[in-house]
Amino acid sequence: MRPGSAVVTMPSGSEYGIWDRSDGIMEEIIDVTAAVIVRDGRVLIVRRGPGERHAGFWEFPGGKTGPGETPQACLERELKEELGIWTRAGEIFAVSEYEYGHGTVRLIAISTEIESGDITLSVHDRAEWAPVGALESYRFLPADLPIAAKLGAAGNEE
Numbered sequence: 001m002r003p004g005s006a007v008v009t010m011p012s013g014s015e016y017g018i019w020d021r022s023d024g025i026m027e028e029i030i031d032v033t034a035a036v037i038v039r040d041g042r043v044l045i046v047r048r049g050p051g052e053r054h055a056g057f058w059e060f061p062g063g064k065t066g067p068g069e070t071p072q073a074c075l076e077r078e079l080k081e082e083l084g085i086w087t088r089a090g091e092i093f094a095v096s097e098y099e100y101g102h103g104t105v106r107l108i109a110i111s112t113e114i115e116s117g118d119i120t121l122s123v124h125d126r127a128e129w130a131p132v133g134a135l136e137s138y139r140f141l142p143a144d145l146p147i148a149a150k151l152g153a154a155g156n157e158e
Contacts, residue, residue, distance in 0.1 A: 030103050031065040032106065032107050033075040033089075035060055039129065043130055045140075047127075048124060049123055058141070060109060062074075075087070083120060089110045089112045090110065090113070093110060132154070136149075
């Protein structure tokens with residue numbers, strides 16, 4: 001995959017986006033989880049804080065999987081650590097891959113529900129319940145863009 005290429009894979013297996021394997025280079029892929037938490041037509045997004053890699057960009061909250069950790073267990077742990085909320089991670093919503101300068105990230109977006117807790121920011125400087133139909137107005141990290149596009153398309157179908 002070349003820098004800047006991205007793909008989103010739906011649970012049905014269909015793909016859209018740009019996927020370029022023409023160079024034949026195999027790289028290590030870093031699995032990262034992302035919560036898709038939707039309430040009343042709004043989705044929870046967070047902005048990376050000053051001093052963080054990609055500061056100022058919006059993303060779906062989550063984090064890197066640990067050795068032997070399922071994506072769902074990772075996501076529940078990360079949301080508790082970074083946002084102070086207890087959640088239940090469900091089905092995979094979509095998967096997106098993007099090659100950043102530091103490596104390729106496989107972003108596993110998972111439908112998630114908040115069970116308890118109040119959002120408390122630690123590595124992010126803002127959290128918003130963004131209207132699903134207005135996600136294109138936020139400056140998302142590249143790996144998050146296909147997830148936002150799928151959410152926006154689903155929101156426009158309702």
